[in-house]
Amino acid sequence: MTDLSDERASQAITVLLVEDDAPTLWRLQDALTKAGFQVTAAATLAEARASLTKGGPKVLLTDLQLPDGHGIELIRETRQRFPETEIMVISILGDEESVISAITVGATGYLLKDAFPTDIAATVRDLVAGHSPISASIARFIVRRTQKHPEPPPGPPLDTVKLTPREIDILWGIAKGFSYAEIAEHLGLSRQTVPGHIKNIYRKLEVHTRGEAVFEALQQGLIKL
């Protein structure tokens, strides 16, 4: 693909970017605008909500710690109102503490704040194309949670009950640094099906409603009646 066709493909793609640190916001906005995305910037939760009243963007990129609230709220609201919107968290460290909780309310992966501009654009483009990226460290966190422990492990709650053994195998492969092709080869899959599996994994980790969240918490023994 040439740059020109990239730009054309990105033409209709609207991105709502929520980040309270101005330099970081500029940096991300520049990278995305240069790649041809139509970026709306918001520095607070209120601004982001105001922007959402005009309609759902194709992509929501949000920081978690906002001056007037938490990005998790925004992700949940957006997910409920605009199911088509692809959501990503902007994170400094890409640590499981922030990323996993965002995934459980509907985010798909994360974007590092110091990523190179080309990587930023490429990640968003992949996301729109239906490729849900998953990092080795997040995959590692998820598969560690699928292992049975006598005590609930530290970190945010996560329900992995719905994952199939195949999906868990794929996550193990990613956690150990294997490429999609290698994973497909080891597991006897077609390489093209791996991104679909990953998308499924994200959807299965999502907790859809409040009631479901309570049910999940009960299942994991986080709440005792």
Added chain:
Amino acid sequence: MEAEAKPGFPGRERRRLRLRASRLAQYLLVQLLIVAACIFALRRSLPEPPSSYLVSGFSLKEGGAERSVTLPHYTSSRFSLNDPPLYTGHFTWSSRETERAWSVYLPRFSNGVEVAVNGVAILDSRRDPVANRPDRSVPEIAVIPASLLHDGANDLTIRLFVWGPLTGFLESAYVGPDDILRRYYEQRTLVFVTLPVMFSAWQAILAVILTIMWVMRRHEPAYGILAAAMALGVAQAFLPTAVDPSQYSRVNAVLITSAPIEAAFVLTFGILFLGGRWPRYGLLIFAPGLLLVAVALIGEQALTSELFVLVGVPAIGLFLVLLALIVAQSVVKRQDLASFLLGCAATIVLTCWAHDLLSVLQIIPDDRIFVARLSYSAMLVAIGAGLTWRFARALNRVDSFAGRLVTQVRQAEDKLKASFAREEERARAAALALERTRLMRDLHDGLGGQLVSIVALSERGDAGAGIGDAARAALKDLRLVIDSMDDIGGDLMLALGSWRDRAAAQLRPHEIALDWRVATPQGLPVHPELRPWHVIQIVRLLDEAVTNAVKHAGAQRVTVSIETLTDPAGSAYGRITVEDDGKGFVLTPEGEASGGKRAARGLRNMRNRAARCGVELELTSGAGGTRVRLTLPQKFPDSDTAGA
């Protein structure tokens, strides 16, 4: 009273003596009151039937001589079984009285009587074993068969049998309607027959209880001794006096004369129970009793009776006095309820004993009513109450001891818990300190240096790429430190997975391809002993290899190969190789890089890191590129010795 003259504290000593004196005075006053109450009670005569039924005038035929007497009458003889004195009197009966039965009622006599009306015997008290005890004031009543009576004067003859040790005694004789006389008879029976039986039963129970107590607590002989005293008392009460010689008569005699032994036992109990010291010749108190027993076994019955009066009774009195003194001393010293009760009882018995003695000696005109044995029941009640009181107090002490013990155990437990918590806290603090040291070193090695370099670059003014690179490197290192702290369960592949992400991101802007080759799906062997600091060192080694390829080699491709090998011994070990296709560098013979000081330092750093976690580092460089090969140990070292 003990004479504890402590010369150092005359004031205190005087105060104590005064306190004891006042206690003694109080105690004596109470005993005096008790004596007075006893005398008052004893002076009150028992109710008598109307005097109209009293037969007062008798003619006495004794030893061939006949004379006229009035009752009460004491005989001169102490033994008259062969020729008993015969009292003959008269009473008037009218045939109108046929509707009601008439009786002869004898309130008090000693030792035995045979009553005849108009020459026909109607009562022989010798058939009643209880009546044969001279120490019991047993009354007798007998209904006169109506056929014996006739209008006008009727004869009443009473034969008085005396077998010692006292002289014979006939208090009075009543003849009248049975329904009137029997009432008085019943009253006396209640006091002098039924009550003693009740007390004896109580004594028997006490004997059993005390025996059990002694059996369970052998180290307290006081209970055993009291049990013996009680058992003797019971035996005495229920065994009949033998009038006719029988095969058991001697045994009976022994038991009946055992009262001094019983008294000696009670005295012994008093000494032991009240905690007094056993006197050296203490066993002498059993001498009178044993003497009597010996005489009873071999001697004549009369002699036994004589001796009982002459030796036994005074001995009992002496023991009572001794007991009273011991108890008084204990009361003064300890002021406890048990001794006080025992003291009062001793006073009562002593008073009654004195009364009986005076009565026997005919010093007081008391119709020979003996009350010592009866008053002994006061002693029994006191002993029972005292023992129960002691028992309850001991239980309370046990309770409070148990309570104290529980408290102490709880305190010890709390202390232990606290010290355990302290120890745990200390261990946690030590672990935290150790972790902090490691983290500090890790941050110092990477993040610290990079931040300092950012500061330096920004101060120089030519910001640009330098600051960005250093800051990005700092972030990368921060991510590495955080990542390596995660629990990866000894699987180094999990750490390498995230490192691949970061390395790829680092290489992408430089358009260097990252070729990732894992020989087997397993990758590397699992090391349960793998710790975060091992991971950090290994990942930093790999980072440096990649950074060198980016900065100095001008490479197009970096290849990372991960494989598991097997040594000749058959154990598996891992190997990670990082190769680039750059221009390489020349190593000096000492293994140092020739590319200037910085490169040299970088290489030395890598060797250090490898040594710290037991990794074998192999560096080859040439025109075709550079190869860094890490051969992992089979077991990672436990402590960070090389880098300390």
